[in-house]
Amino acid sequence: MEIKNLSIEEITKLTKKGEVSVKEIAKQTLEYIKEKENTIRSFINIDEEKVLKDAEKLDGSEKKGKLFGVPVAIKDNMNLEGTETTAGSKILKGYISPYTATAVRKLIQEGALIIGKTNMDEFAMGSSTENSAFFKTHNPVNPEHVPGGSSGGSAAAVRAGEVTASLGSDTGGSIREPAAFCGVIGMKPTYGRVSRYGLIAFASSLDQIGPFARNVKDAAVMLEVIAGFDPNDETSVQRTDTDFTSLLEKEIKGKKIGLIKEVMDFDLQEEVKNSFEKTASALQKLGAEITEVSIPHLKYSLPAYYIIAPSEASANLSRFDGVRYGLLVEDKNLRETYEKTRTEGFGTEVKRRILIGTFALSAGYYDAYYLKASRVRRLIEKDFEKAFEKVDTLLTPTTAKTAFKIGEITNPLEMYMNDIFTIPVNLAGLPAISVPSGTDKKGLPIGMQLIGKWFEESELLQIAYAMEKEIGG
């Protein structure tokens, strides 16, 4: 039985009945990954021995859990006790996690088989996974193209069939953009829905862990597993409405879906535009009411984000000084040891963002940049509040264009523009999902983004499920 194209439901049915052992799944998965990794390179680190041992342990256990025996990958910025966690950076090379992130622990509790750690842009800063300090990941659909980023490895691994599902983290689109580029489902939950404990912080007010999967139902199951209150994350919310699967198959007749009119102000690739229109009419056919709404501050979300995220990053990344973990380059005194370690350990994009953040937070500029951006962020939140008075969900393309070629974009601002439709969602703390919706002329996947109300993931997934069925991925 070949498991690489099966869904979570199909796999767990087999494993729970004992028709396929988890060891068999582990072996198949590792073998297939070996074959695929020559071209894709999704993984930074796979400990084969551990995977096989974990599989044996699962086989010897009571066969239960929502993910029993399901091969899952995690982004390399999530701690898993006893394994190397690098966040795609040289500065963390050799760092062995002393504990496990809550989201990962929850996967394990439900019987998931953790296969390995996936490649990413260094500290999740990037939209193409080209900023990994180790190597580039290739888009499984066309290896000359980027898989998107920063969770490019997690998206590519799922698309290539290396794993059934994976976890990524999304600060400005780092789950949804690679999901769109690789043609898989990628979901960013409401801020606070999933614990960030054990996730290496980039921008703490924006970061959120979420799933990649090949279908909406699998993504819903994954979210159900990882969501929930965690006292170890002070921004974690105390809610118990974490059933994301019961409503999936309910019809969406009468749902109000808003199209953000400002989206059309941006330069959309022809096929993306067509797909957007096609998706809207498909939803209409399902009985949804389509209305136009406005997010007047949409275009300001990019500059606001590129002040807020680097500001938070400059503070978060100050902990990497060579003293407690990772790279250490000693010099004659402590100050110079810090400087040498950080200068050698961080890549160019990370340094660029640390410097932007340091500038935006510095005396004399704080009000004009950081505080101003935080006020604009409030206005963006209010725009969404207003839009959601009229509609249940919003629809936009996930990205304006399909995956670009490796090496094609070298200007940082041009790279940042990739996230124009995903960034506002993080600024407002909303949940959103990217669903595949056809391909362009070159066969590269197009993704559509549905944005839900705060904590309405259940409804969001319901609409995504209907949309997936209608437009057929």
Add this chain to the structure above:
Amino acid sequence: MIDLKKYEKLAALNLSKEEKEKIEKDLEEIINYFEMLKEVNTEGVEPYVYTKGAKLFLRKDVPGKTLDKKALEKNRKLFDGKFYKVKKIMGD
């Protein structure tokens, strides 16, 4: 032109000449791009701090489990089981 040296110092970085030239140019462009925010009237707007629905909470004041010291030791040769030993910070 921003005084890059000042921010390097604040961020404990010491860029090479080539990297400095590249980053200086990028930073100019990026900071210019931020100027766009001046168009937005934010008078009387409260800065965004916490996400909707987020309620900060305090944990009960009871000691919990701490990380295993052995695991921490594995990560740093400067850790002697009790303290992190670093280079001197003052004088010569």
